[in-house]
Amino acid sequence: MGRKLRSCGAFVRQSPWQVRLSMGVMGLGQLCYGQIAKGLCYLSVFGVLLGYFVTRGFRDLIGFFTLGTREENLWLGIPGDNSLTMLILGLFAIFLLILWIVLHVTNVKDAAFTAREKAEGIPPRKLRRTLMTAADDKFHITALSVPIVGVAIFSVLPIVFMILIAFTNLGGDVVYPKLADWSFSAWGKILSLGKIGSTFGKILVWNILWAVLSTALNFVLGLGMALLLNKRNVRGSKFWRAFPILAYAIPGFITMIGFKFMFSQSGPINYYLEQAGHMRIFFLTNDASAKWWARGIGLFVNAWITTPSIMLMTTGILSNINTDLYEAASLDGASAFMQFRKITLPFVIFSTTPVLISQFVGNFNNFGIFFFLRGGVISNYADYFLASDTDLLINWLYKLSVDNNYYSIGAAISLIIFLITAALSLSVYVRSAAFRQEDTYQ
Amino acid sequence: MKKTLSLLLAFALLLSLLAGCSGGDAENAKPDQSELYEQVMARFDGKLEEGAVVKVLENDTAVELGYVDALIEAFNEAFKDKGISAERMNVDQYSDLATDGPYGYGPDVWYQANDILMKYADKQHILPLPVQEMDCFEQIPQSAWNAYATDMNGETFYCGIPVNVQSGMLYYIESSLPADWQENWDVNQNGTPDFFESYTALYAYSELCKQGGQPTQYGYLDETVDTYFMSGYLMTFGAYIFGDNGTDPSDIGLAAGDAYKGARMVRQWAGQMNNTEVLDKSFSSAAYQYLADRVMLCTVTTPDVYRMFIRSMVATGNWTEEEATADLKMITVPRLPASGDLTADKWEDTVLQQDTLTVETKMMGGINGYGISAYTKCPNASLAFVEFATAYEQVVLRNRYLGVAPARADAAATISETDPTVGILFDRLDKGYISIMPAITEIGQLWTPAESFLIDLSTDPYREERGEELLFTTDEAIQAGLERLCTQIRDAIETLS
Numbered sequence: 001m002g003r004k005l006r007s008c009g010a011f012v013r014q015s016p017w018q019v020r021l022s023m024g025v026m027g028l029g030q031l032c033y034g035q036i037a038k039g040l041c042y043l044s045v046f047g048v049l050l051g052y053f054v055t056r057g058f059r060d061l062i063g064f065f066t067l068g069t070r071e072e073n074l075w076l077g078i079p080g081d082n083s084l085t086m087l088i089l090g091l092f093a094i095f096l097l098i099l100w101i102v103l104h105v106t107n108v109k110d111a112a113f114t115a116r117e118k119a120e121g122i123p124p125r126k127l128r129r130t131l132m133t134a135a136d137d138k139f140h141i142t143a144l145s146v147p148i149v150g151v152a153i154f155s156v157l158p159i160v161f162m163i164l165i166a167f168t169n170l171g172g173d174v175v176y177p178k179l180a181d182w183s184f185s186a187w188g189k190i191l192s193l194g195k196i197g198s199t200f201g202k203i204l205v206w207n208i209l210w211a212v213l214s215t216a217l218n219f220v221l222g223l224g225m226a227l228l229l230n231k232r233n234v235r236g237s238k239f240w241r242a243f244p245i246l247a248y249a250i251p252g253f254i255t256m257i258g259f260k261f262m263f264s265q266s267g268p269i270n271y272y273l274e275q276a277g278h279m280r281i282f283f284l285t286n287d288a289s290a291k292w293w294a295r296g297i298g299l300f301v302n303a304w305i306t307t308p309s310i311m312l313m314t315t316g317i318l319s320n321i322n323t324d325l326y327e328a329a330s331l332d333g334a335s336a337f338m339q340f341r342k343i344t345l346p347f348v349i350f351s352t353t354p355v356l357i358s359q360f361v362g363n364f365n366n367f368g369i370f371f372f373l374r375g376g377v378i379s380n381y382a383d384y385f386l387a388s389d390t391d392l393l394i395n396w397l398y399k400l401s402v403d404n405n406y407y408s409i410g411a412a413i414s415l416i417i418f419l420i421t422a423a424l425s426l427s428v429y430v431r432s433a434a435f436r437q438e439d440t441y442q
Numbered sequence: 443m444k445k446t447l448s449l450l451l452a453f454a455l456l457l458s459l460l461a462g463c464s465g466g467d468a469e470n471a472k473p474d475q476s477e478l479y480e481q482v483m484a485r486f487d488g489k490l491e492e493g494a495v496v497k498v499l500e501n502d503t504a505v506e507l508g509y510v511d512a513l514i515e516a517f518n519e520a521f522k523d524k525g526i527s528a529e530r531m532n533v534d535q536y537s538d539l540a541t542d543g544p545y546g547y548g549p550d551v552w553y554q555a556n557d558i559l560m561k562y563a564d565k566q567h568i569l570p571l572p573v574q575e576m577d578c579f580e581q582i583p584q585s586a587w588n589a590y591a592t593d594m595n596g597e598t599f600y601c602g603i604p605v606n607v608q609s610g611m612l613y614y615i616e617s618s619l620p621a622d623w624q625e626n627w628d629v630n631q632n633g634t635p636d637f638f639e640s641y642t643a644l645y646a647y648s649e650l651c652k653q654g655g656q657p658t659q660y661g662y663l664d665e666t667v668d669t670y671f672m673s674g675y676l677m678t679f680g681a682y683i684f685g686d687n688g689t690d691p692s693d694i695g696l697a698a699g700d701a702y703k704g705a706r707m708v709r710q711w712a713g714q715m716n717n718t719e720v721l722d723k724s725f726s727s728a729a730y731q732y733l734a735d736r737v738m739l740c741t742v743t744t745p746d747v748y749r750m751f752i753r754s755m756v757a758t759g760n761w762t763e764e765e766a767t768a769d770l771k772m773i774t775v776p777r778l779p780a781s782g783d784l785t786a787d788k789w790e791d792t793v794l795q796q797d798t799l800t801v802e803t804k805m806m807g808g809i810n811g812y813g814i815s816a817y818t819k820c821p822n823a824s825l826a827f828v829e830f831a832t833a834y835e836q837v838v839l840r841n842r843y844l845g846v847a848p849a850r851a852d853a854a855a856t857i858s859e860t861d862p863t864v865g866i867l868f869d870r871l872d873k874g875y876i877s878i879m880p881a882i883t884e885i886g887q888l889w890t891p892a893e894s895f896l897i898d899l900s901t902d903p904y905r906e907e908r909g910e911e912l913l914f915t916t917d918e919a920i921q922a923g924l925e926r927l928c929t930q931i932r933d934a935i936e937t938l939s
Contacts, residue, residue, distance in 0.1 A: 074566040074816040075482050075594070082544055173883075176544050177566060195937045265722040279907055280718045286667075286897050287721070289908070376723065378890035381898065385937065386890070404886070405540065 015112060022111035026104055029111035033118070037127040042107050049100045057093045064090020065182075067168065072177040083170065083180035088161055095157060099149070166411035175405060186408035190416075195385040196409065199396070202384065207392045208420075210295070211364040214302050215356060218363075221303055222310025223348060227340075229311075230318055241311075248308035256372035259301045260284065286377045291389045298369050298390060306359070317351045318344070353432045360428075361421045367394045393417050478597055483572050485821045490521075494820035496528040496827045499549035501810070505530065507749050509843035517830050526823040539567040543817040550818040551827050556589035556602065559813040560881030563592055563601035568813040569821065570599035571828070578603065578832050581850040585871060588687075589809040589878045602811040603832045604849035606746075606840065607867055609807030609876045610671050611772045612638060613751060614740035615733060618657050629790050634773075636793045637661065638740070640800055641707070641776045643789035648714055651739065663738040665725040666712045666900040669892040671742055674805040675704030676924075677877050678778050683888060688880030694931050696892070697924035703782025705899060705920045710784045713903030721900055730754035742775055745867070746810075748845030772845070774866045775803050807876035809849060887934035895927040 012020065022029030027042030049057075063086035072080025114124045125133070134142045169183040189196045225244065229237045247255070261267050263283035270280040282290040283297060321344065329339045349356075370390045377388040378399075386404060387396040393413055401410030500510040510530050518527045531549050539548050539562050552559065552568075562568045570592070573579050582604050590602035619635060620627065627636045627647065637647040648661025666672060673681070673696075680699015684691050712720065719725055729741050734754040748770070755766040777800035779787055792799045812828045814821060830836065837853040840846060847867040848854050858865030870876050879885065902914045914920050 075570060077481075077485065085544075175540050175565065189937075195933060264724060265719045266724065266728060270718070279904070282718070282721075282901070285718075285721055286893065287901055289901075289910075378894070381894055385934070405538075 011112075016115045019108065019111045019115050022108050026107045029107075030114070033111070033114050033124040035114065035124055035126065035130075038110070038130060042103075045103060049096065049103075052096065053093075056089075057096065060086070060089040060093040061097070062090075064094065067181060068179040071179050074177055080177060081179060082176050083168070084176065087164060087168070087180075088157075091157060091161055091164070092153075095152060162411050163415055165407055166415050168408050170408045171401075171406040171410070172404075183408075186412040189409060190412055195383065198383060199385040199387055200413070202382075202389075203387055203391055203393055203396055204420075206295075206389075207364060210298070210366075210392060211360055214299055214306075214363045214366070215360045217299060217303050218306040218310050218359065219352075219356060221307045223314045225307065225311040226314040226318055227344075230315065241315075244308035244311055247304055248312075252305050253368060253372055255305055256301060256369060259297065259304075260373050263297055284374055284377075286379065286388070288379075288381050291379075294370075294374055294390045298373060301373065302363070302366065302369050310359075313352065313355065314348055317348050320351075321347055353429065357425045357429055361425055364392070364421050365394045365417065366392060367398065370395050371398070476597060478595055479599075482570050482594075482599065485569075486572050486825055487822065489822055490524050490526050490826060491820040491823050492525045494526045494823035496526065496551055496820060496823050497531050497549045498528050498551045498553070498827065499531045500553045501746070503746055503749065504553070504840070504844060507843050509840055512839065512843070513831055513836060516836070517827055520830065521826065524826075526820070526826065528827050539815055539817070540565060543567055543815055546817065548815055548817065550815055550820060550824045551831075552813050552815065553605070553810065554813065555608070555808045555810050555879070556604075557808060557879040557881050557885050559602045559811065560590065560592065561883050561886070563590075563813070563881075564883055567816050568601045569816050569818075570594075570601050571603065571814065571825065573600045573603060576603070576829055576832070578829075578850055581834075581852050583849070583851065583872055585874075585878065586809050586849045589881060590811060590813075592881075602813040603828055604809045604811045605832055605837065606810050606846040606848050607807060607871050607876065608744045608746060608810060608846070609867060609870065610674060610742045610775055610805040611745050611863065611867070612740055612742050612775050613733060613748075613770065613772050614638070615736070615755070616769050616771055618733075618736050618739050620656055629793050636789065637776070638773055639776055640779070640789065640792040640796065641803075642779045642784055642787055642792040642800075644740075644776055645710070645714060645784040646789040647739070652714075652716070656739075658736050658739045660715065660717070660738040662711070662740050663715055663717065663720060663725075663729070663732065664711070664741050665723065665729075666708055666715070666720050667723070667893055667896040668726065669889055669896065670806055672708050672896055673892070674775075674803055674877075675708050675778070676701040677704070677804040677806065678801055679704045679782060681924075682877070684880045684882065684884065688878070689882060691882060691884035691935055692932075694928045696931070697921060697928050700782065701924055702917050702920040704778075705914075705924060706782055706917065707778065707784055708896065709899050709902055709914055709920075712900035714784075716903075718904070721897060734758050734760075745772060745863075746844055746846050748772060749843075772863050774863070774870065775805060777801060778803050802875055804875050804877055805870075806879060807871070808879045810846075811849070884935045887931055891927055891930035891934060894930075895923060898923065 012023065015023075018029040018032040020029075021032060022042075025043070026046035027039040027044075030039030030042060033039075063081070066086075067083040068081030068086050070080045072078060072082070118124060166186055167182060167184065168180045169185045170180040171186075174180050190200050191197060228234065229241055231237075234240070262269055264270070265280060265282075265285060269283070274280055281293065283293045284290060325343050326339055329343060334342070370388070370392060374388055374390055377390075378384065378386060379389040382389060384391075386399050391399070394417065397410045397413045397417070400406040400413070498510070498514065500513075504510050514528045514530055521527065528551075539552075542548050559568055563570075573587070586604040586607065587600055589604060590600045591598050592601055593599075623635045627643070628634070629636055630639075637644040644662050647656075650656060651658055651661040664671065673683075676696060679701050681701035681704065682688075682695040682698060685693025685695060719728070726743065729738075729743065730747070730750045731754050732738050733741060733751060735758065751770055752763065752766045755761045755770065756763055761769060777792075777796060779792055780799055780801050781787060787799055812831060814824045814828060818824050832850075834850065834853055837848045837850050838856060841848060841853070841857050841861075841864065847864045848857065849868075849871075851868070854864055854868040858868075867876075899914055899920075902912055905912050914923060
């Protein structure tokens, strides 16, 4: 660090006065070197950014840290601050500040480059040459700069905003016009041994179990169906393939609502159970006895919706396996199961590992399945706080944030979901054959 | 003498001068209004915002049955010369005032239940209104105004205008009554079936229906897990939600008094109905068809869904609109047995000795009304709309379209001439048999624990058949369950505060 500072100091001392002018005001150095167009561009950007920061940017930056100092009174018409607006505007100001720093550094580097060229007797580049360089050597920068700025504003900024909400006390009573504060209270509530903490633990365990079971079940069923329909002695396989495709083609939420009705107290399954002399079963009702029924129905419905896509994918993969391998294995005396275990399965897993990981992440965050099957159910019987015994973290997050306005806790949970899914996905992927032996099956 | 006379005349003139210093016509004198009141009401200066379009968010049923369009059309016609108009917001345009109001989204005028409006008023998202200056002020009872009252610096403000009273009423189809009801089910010969006068008699009739041979498969069916309607059983026996007239969330009284008696009867009903469909929240929307298909004789729900029953009856093809209107009846709920046991007394005795063996049933209720968003850009136009919509003519029209009971005494008196139930509902409100839903934010933490308790209670009769242990076989167990419920609500309130 000290060396870097000393080298920066040396750079400043040894630079020509034009470069030092650029350090003060963007574009001045370029103007002094006769690069009028470039200098004016830098100068106008400098002017716009300076104007922004003078008129509101500095205020927004301060507001980012304070989140408001004056509470509004809507009834008396006394204006005040809005913490949420100040947070997002402050964040935007920070993004612009970073952009300014980047542009300023490029401006200084550009001036320094021109100074070096001048010292070597090369005349400063004019606009035409600069444009040609931008379209050729530096085309990657030219092409990516606008998308990067766009992604930063429309993707990164909202994500950072959501992460920052997790570190405030926004939600519940603390909503506009009340002012929010920076706080770890949301994390304290989640990680404590209180109601929220215990609910979080229960839901997390179920969520991981659900993600693993549903991914495995969908894969096994999809692969099984693909293998079955791939057999030469199965007649009319094209016809049989059409049925799962139908299930796949119907929008998922219609399927879920259909199954919700089928398994409801007044649905046909309970009706025929009663007709057969059995008691009606609490499949999806808000009752302790419905816990594992509802979870099982969730797995079944998810398999119903997802298996056809796995079947289609594995059908394509199976057609790529070299049949000579099976012939050779048969000659060596390998059984059908051995051939499946040593040839088919590794090949399929190798090809589908990235898909399985994305399926796992998708199932981990499968909001729709229990939202449509059991929306509105809260399992108070087992001390679940604002959650049901089938809720995934994403469903609980929705109930907390949208239904009950507890934004900071919802944001904290979404951050935890991201950390879990990112960590699991990365660790599985880098250990997988698909990553380590990329060229094995090429 | 002359000097004395002059002095007397001068004194008389002085008196006449002083008379000129009076405050003017006593009838027009406004009550003393505090500085705070003046500050809060400053935006309502009477000057209509030129070109303003008031966005109105109304009740789904009112929209579906055409009342809202009629109201808006009438308002636009009445105010077309004044440069303001109104338009209906679609239900999907609804946005949370708290989160979206500051950014310019949401309605200007909102028709909703008092607890929901006051939840927003608590955070100043709904404006206090100059209600004392409105013509409806004197017509609406104080108990209804209290549903919209809030306190600021020791002064009371009203953040909504009551329009109609909601509470549970019993619905039945007259042609579904047993043919012999006048001989066998009217022991007090008052022209009202006994099973509509006492819950004990209704229980006995429902048992008879189960045996078969009656016009309907079931007598009384209802969603026994619905907190709104089932809480009446608890409240009749001394329970309350929050203390200090619903304003003190630290005092949760669902286990107070003899509330266990009410809970015991809910369990009895669940066992008697022997139909697990009543344990599902979807029952309330299926109830219209069940009544129309004569699956059940009666059910309890709110007056604002009257037209939904009519629609279901007409859809069966067995009634025309006029026939359905004549055949569908809505009456006050029966009385509960004082013993807290639907099987303890002979049903005939509960009808003939009502005052000793039964108690008037208390029901939870609400007051629906209009509120004005604090983010409205046209407060005066919004106020003009609210005054128009709560005027006598519009309130009577709302009843004609929807069958709701108005909160205005003059409208209630007019409507009662043809529909006595409206008068009954108004009367019950006045006498305190309708417990208005508390309007504090903490009410939001009541519903899920209460529903869980009611589910536990209602599924208890089925546990033996499923080989599970019964939980609520004694009064002590029920009382313990109620106390656990209160603890869960308290925990829910405290956890996120």
